[in-house]
Amino acid sequence: MDLSFTPAEQAFRQEVASFLEKELPPAIRRKVLDGLHVSPQDTVQWQKILHRKGWGGPNWAKEFGGTGWDPVRQYIFEEESAAAGAPRLLPFGLKMVGPVIQRFGNAAQQQRHLPRILAADDWWCQGYSEPGAGSDLASLKTRAERRGDHYVVNGQKTWITLAQHANWIFCLVRTDPAAKPQAGISFLLIDMKTPGVEVRPITMLDEGHEVNEVWFEDVVVPVENLVGEENKGWTYAKFLLGHERTNIAGIGSSKRELARLKRVAAQETKHGRPLDQDPFFAARLAQVEIELMALEITNLRVLSAEAERRAPGPEASLLKIKGTEIQQALSELMVLAVGPSGLPFRREALDGAFAGPALEPPYAAPLAATYCNLRKASIYGGSNEIQKNIITQMILGL
Amino acid sequence: MHFNLTAEQQLLSDTVQRFLAKAYAFEARQKIVKSKEGWSREIWAQLAEMGLLALQVPEAQGGMAPAAVETLLTMTAMGKALLVEPYLASAILATALIRDLGSAGQQEALLPAMAAGEKIAVPAHGERGARYDLSRVATTAARQGQGWALRGKKTVVIHAEAADLLLVSARTGGGLDDAAGISLFLVPRDATGLRLTGYRTVDGQRAADVELAGVAVPADALLGAEGQAFLALQAAFDLGVAALCADAVGSLQATLDATIDYTKTRKQFGVPIAKFQALQHRMADMLIHVEQARSMSYLAAMKAASGDARDRRRTVSAAKVVVGQACRHVAQQAVQLHGGMGVTDELAVSHHFKRLLGFELSLGDTEHHLEQFVAANAARPA
Numbered sequence: 001m002d003l004s005f006t007p008a009e010q011a012f013r014q015e016v017a018s019f020l021e022k023e024l025p026p027a028i029r030r031k032v033l034d035g036l037h038v039s040p041q042d043t044v045q046w047q048k049i050l051h052r053k054g055w056g057g058p059n060w061a062k063e064f065g066g067t068g069w070d071p072v073r074q075y076i077f078e079e080e081s082a083a084a085g086a087p088r089l090l091p092f093g094l095k096m097v098g099p100v101i102q103r104f105g106n107a108a109q110q111q112r113h114l115p116r117i118l119a120a121d122d123w124w125c126q127g128y129s130e131p132g133a134g135s136d137l138a139s140l141k142t143r144a145e146r147r148g149d150h151y152v153v154n155g156q157k158t159w160i161t162l163a164q165h166a167n168w169i170f171c172l173v174r175t176d177p178a179a180k181p182q183a184g185i186s187f188l189l190i191d192m193k194t195p196g197v198e199v200r201p202i203t204m205l206d207e208g209h210e211v212n213e214v215w216f217e218d219v220v221v222p223v224e225n226l227v228g229e230e231n232k233g234w235t236y237a238k239f240l241l242g243h244e245r246t247n248i249a250g251i252g253s254s255k256r257e258l259a260r261l262k263r264v265a266a267q268e269t270k271h272g273r274p275l276d277q278d279p280f281f282a283a284r285l286a287q288v289e290i291e292l293m294a295l296e297i298t299n300l301r302v303l304s305a306e307a308e309r310r311a312p313g314p315e316a317s318l319l320k321i322k323g324t325e326i327q328q329a330l331s332e333l334m335v336l337a338v339g340p341s342g343l344p345f346r347r348e349a350l351d352g353a354f355a356g357p358a359l360e361p362p363y364a365a366p367l368a369a370t371y372c373n374l375r376k377a378s379i380y381g382g383s384n385e386i387q388k389n390i391i392t393q394m395i396l397g398l
Numbered sequence: 399m400h401f402n403l404t405a406e407q408q409l410l411s412d413t414v415q416r417f418l419a420k421a422y423a424f425e426a427r428q429k430i431v432k433s434k435e436g437w438s439r440e441i442w443a444q445l446a447e448m449g450l451l452a453l454q455v456p457e458a459q460g461g462m463a464p465a466a467v468e469t470l471l472t473m474t475a476m477g478k479a480l481l482v483e484p485y486l487a488s489a490i491l492a493t494a495l496i497r498d499l500g501s502a503g504q505q506e507a508l509l510p511a512m513a514a515g516e517k518i519a520v521p522a523h524g525e526r527g528a529r530y531d532l533s534r535v536a537t538t539a540a541r542q543g544q545g546w547a548l549r550g551k552k553t554v555v556i557h558a559e560a561a562d563l564l565l566v567s568a569r570t571g572g573g574l575d576d577a578a579g580i581s582l583f584l585v586p587r588d589a590t591g592l593r594l595t596g597y598r599t600v601d602g603q604r605a606a607d608v609e610l611a612g613v614a615v616p617a618d619a620l621l622g623a624e625g626q627a628f629l630a631l632q633a634a635f636d637l638g639v640a641a642l643c644a645d646a647v648g649s650l651q652a653t654l655d656a657t658i659d660y661t662k663t664r665k666q667f668g669v670p671i672a673k674f675q676a677l678q679h680r681m682a683d684m685l686i687h688v689e690q691a692r693s694m695s696y697l698a699a700m701k702a703a704s705g706d707a708r709d710r711r712r713t714v715s716a717a718k719v720v721v722g723q724a725c726r727h728v729a730q731q732a733v734q735l736h737g738g739m740g741v742t743d744e745l746a747v748s749h750h751f752k753r754l755l756g757f758e759l760s761l762g763d764t765e766h767h768l769e770q771f772v773a774a775n776a777a778r779p780a
Binding site: 001002003004005006009072277279282283286287289290291293294295297298300301304305315318321322385387388389391392395396397398 | 399400401402403407467658661662672673675678679681682683685686689690691692693694696697699700713716719720768769771772775776
């Protein structure tokens with residue numbers, strides 16, 4: 001047992017840090033470190049910079065144009081990127097559909113889609129949930145009927161993150177209504193520009209437009225866009241969820257947010273003293289910091305186990321639960337830290353280019369919205385209750 | 399960065415677990431707890447035989463120090479078995495103090511004998527009113543002839559009755575709360591003027607309150623330099639906290655395992671109660687606590703012997719917080735999920751419950767260590 005990183009891993013960390021220092025555009029860095037909104041253009045620009053360096057696919061094997069990094073290097077990369085203020089890489093292509101196409105797609109699909117994900121030429125979104133199929137995903141109803149060399153898709157998907165920017169969507173669709181729920185599902189790739197695809201925005205509690213409904217009305221999809229075998233989509237969906245949960249703990253970004261919380265608490269006052277010296281606040285902050293320390297080690301334990309057996313295991317559910325609890329706790333402490341200054345709610349001030357009159361203190365502007373926004377974390381990607389079901393079945397064997 | 403064990407470490411862990419499973423099964427353990435001495439010299443001799451009493455002894459005296467991973471594995475196995483012998487007090491705390499403060503002569507006289515199981519020494523440091531403050535020492539040592547006279551009261555000295563020697567902290571200078579001015583003395587348990595009031599602790603160990611009514615000890619009873627024992631005490635207790643965390647993780651795992659087994663066999667409404675989601679999610683929460691606690695026991699073990707005192711203290715305090723909260727949650731839930739059986743004396747689970755309470759009250763509770771963590775953070779170099 002040795003919890004220190006090897007000299008090679010430390011050198012790698014240094015390499016990542018100097019790259020970020022040199023290549024991360026300062027305007028983007030500023031937004032991320034201040035908790036402001038990162039634009040789609042920022043995200044694409046950063047992915048393209050990484051791609052030029054050959055780091056566009058940090059979690060992909062070399063044969064698909066990825067870095068071939070082991071889980072520990074992927075973790076170091078994410079940690080350094082988050083600390084430096086790099087935007088989160090879009091997970092839909094890199095962590096979701098990419099690994100599915102690599103594992104189950106055919107050569108034509110791999111050649112067509114994978115390079116465009118790395119180069120940020122395509123923006124993917126995920127068509128899983130439906131109004132009647134949330135945690136019970138297998139009850140989904142969106143129908144794909146085979147007619148010769150194409151499918152005709154009808155139905156409605158919901159909670160589609162950033163679909164308004166996407167040009168491709170990967171969908172779970174029902175191809176055999178007679179089969180048992182899990183057995184009649186297929187995995188389809190759909191061009192968002194196909195006639196009959198409609199994106200309708202959903203406004204969330206932070207008043208942001210992050211998720212959408214996507215409606216399909218007689219959408220014609222060529223059969224070559226079927227991934228793997230017809231009616232085997234559930235297997236691919238489960239595979240995808242496993243990969244989505246790698247680095248789900250969000251250690252790097254939580255460390256960054258903890259540092260921001262400490263900066264905020266040092267500038268706020270209570271009874272005329274800096275808030276970080278208030279014993280009640282300091283205890284709550286320390287509690288989260290300590291849980292994050294523990295989760296970091298738990299995360300490394302899971303990573304080193306994964307490095308040995310090469311597939312994400314059910315322990316990722318533990319990381320998801322604890323990681324999102326910590327993210328939510330940090331965002332809550334952050335808004336509590338500024339007291340009544342958390343009340344002004346000006347969404348326009350979350351835009352890095354906002355030029356209107358700033359309120360004091362400027363760092364308070366995004367805090368309430370972020371707290372509201374992050375309530376999603378314990379709901380998405382398999383709600384934390386579903387994660388507990390997974391732990392119950394897969395780890396505890398109950 | 400890896401979590402693998404060497405072949406030797408794996409062998410040690412397997413050996414200890416196999417030994418305890420055989421010699422220290424729950425019924426045997428209960429018999430030991432209820433015996434007159436309240437612990438077993440036979441078991442102690444076997445721990446010595448396996449080399450476990452030498453883990454914190456320097457190589458020069460035939461030991462294995464620092465043996466961080468070996469100590470971690472040993473403590474976790476002992477926690478699982480609810481061991482009540484003076485392992486933490488003698489083989490870790492007192493051994494580390496003698497190792498770090500003792501003269502060559504003192505080390506040579508004591509450490510090999512302690513490693514062989516022939517001598518037991520325990521620290522006698524805590525006092526009523528000090529709570530968990532390490533520097534609050536009211537007991538005094540005054541010069542008397544060539545030696546010293548010790549006066550004061552020590553409370554809850556774990557395994558004082560089993561000890562041949564007490565490592566008594568006493569003030570030779572400074573005020574009540576000063577770190578400077580604390581000295582350590584080697585005091586034979588049967589010294590004149592030393593009185594023990596022994597009892598059992600909630601978790602089945604033996605302990606005693608110790609009264610020192612002018613106990614005379616020679617000049618060479620002083621361990622380390624006069625008035626300079628505090629940093630070594632702090633380091634030894636940090637090592638102890640890390641070891642205690644590992645012990646608790648063993649107990650936590652056993653508690654979770656017992657709860658899973660019980661809910662799989664106990665039937666109500668015609669099905670095993672493990673089928674009820676309200677119970678399943680509680681056990682998932684228990685697992686998360688256990689794994690977070692295990693992670694911190696690793697981190698604490700790796701940092702427990704670090705010379706960077708601030709970083710060491712910050713880490714072991716963080717560990718004690720995470721493990722302490724896990725102990726409270728897992729122990730309370732385990733008893734609840736065992737229903738009526740959980741509140742009987744009959745099953746191991748209620749004894750783990752008491753062990754986990756013992757953990758919370760030993761070497762600083764959760765609140766104390768949360769405070770220590772905040773203090774260590776504040777002292778952090780900018």
